[in-house]
Amino acid sequence: MSDEPQSEIPDRSAPDGATCSEHEARPALARCPMCGRDACITCWHIAADRCEHCLASDRADAAPPIPWETDAGFVARWFKTLATAGHPMRTAPGFARLERRPAITFALLTTLPLALLSGLIPYTFTLRFGPTFHISLIDNPSQTDIAIDLARAAGVGLLITALELLALGASFVSLCRAYGGEDEQRAGASAAALRGLLYRSFLLPLAGIQGLLASLAAWGLPLGAMGTAEHPGTGAYIVPMLLLIPFALYFTSMRQTARLAAGLKPVPSFVVTVLPFVLMVFAAALSQSLLAPLIPPTMPLPT
Ligand SMILES: [Zn+2]
Ligand SMILES: [Zn+2]
Numbered sequence: 001m002s003d004e005p006q007s008e009i010p011d012r013s014a015p016d017g018a019t020c021s022e023h024e025a026r027p028a029l030a031r032c033p034m035c036g037r038d039a040c041i042t043c044w045h046i047a048a049d050r051c052e053h054c055l056a057s058d059r060a061d062a063a064p065p066i067p068w069e070t071d072a073g074f075v076a077r078w079f080k081t082l083a084t085a086g087h088p089m090r091t092a093p094g095f096a097r098l099e100r101r102p103a104i105t106f107a108l109l110t111t112l113p114l115a116l117l118s119g120l121i122p123y124t125f126t127l128r129f130g131p132t133f134h135i136s137l138i139d140n141p142s143q144t145d146i147a148i149d150l151a152r153a154a155g156v157g158l159l160i161t162a163l164e165l166l167a168l169g170a171s172f173v174s175l176c177r178a179y180g181g182e183d184e185q186r187a188g189a190s191a192a193a194l195r196g197l198l199y200r201s202f203l204l205p206l207a208g209i210q211g212l213l214a215s216l217a218a219w220g221l222p223l224g225a226m227g228t229a230e231h232p233g234t235g236a237y238i239v240p241m242l243l244l245i246p247f248a249l250y251f252t253s254m255r256q257t258a259r260l261a262a263g264l265k266p267v268p269s270f271v272v273t274v275l276p277f278v279l280m281v282f283a284a285a286l287s288q289s290l291l292a293p294l295i296p297p298t299m300p301l302p303t
Helices: 052-057 074-086 088-095 101-123 143-178 183-199 212-220 234-261 266-290
Strands: 127-129 135-137
Touching (some): 088 234, 143 266
8 A cells, every 4th residue: 555645536436325334224425445335424434445344354454554663764764653643544544553562662762852852941940942042041050050950841841741641541542442342352452542642642742832842932933923912923823833733633643543543433432532632631730730849930922
């Protein structure tokens, strides 16, 4: 199967009046090119270009392998795996394997450094970041003060990301396992859930108001970029987008992982994703308040 996006989408539409081969009462949306059966809207997987029946018979076959798990060079594997996050639907079936180790290695090499970096801008007391990428000292700290402060800020970033990931991951994996069908399918469902979660976990330290992307924007924006309530500036549009996009991509990825890789039905796949994300938001708020003595007052955006 090609990794390239198809330039021409083949016509899969079912004949007029056809009904789903699984659900007789429902009109068919598409005719599966693999088995020739007609499939309704819940049985047809447009991104995998096959029906539920064919997807379930070999889920991993419905997507290119995760680039990290191929024989390509290290750098190419790493960048291509990052890029798969931009195609959450097309790539999700690739998580339907049992190997956990490559996903853990990828998360350690990617999410861990990003989590440490994500702490630097929002949680440093001795340095003021911004506007326009300036860094100034606060209260004349010594070199040692700054070094200790940066290490502590990186530690806070890591701790908050770890708590969020734990809240999200523990609930997502156990819910996918619980809804993952018969006993013998459950191990596969929980492995797929964990793999999807870890391969896309680098999106977490990028997301949110204290996330790396919003912090970098707040550091780099010039004075006045946020504008006022009556006249919002460019920054007022850029910053919310930067903090929401990784979050939305992670949510979509997890939903598609539950649906296409763990094999959950449409409604359960939504529920097992929404609940963990709500838990994660609580975990984030809780960790912010527990770590309050270690966190400086919120950095003002340049106004
Ligand atoms: Zn089929
Ligand atoms: Zn159907």
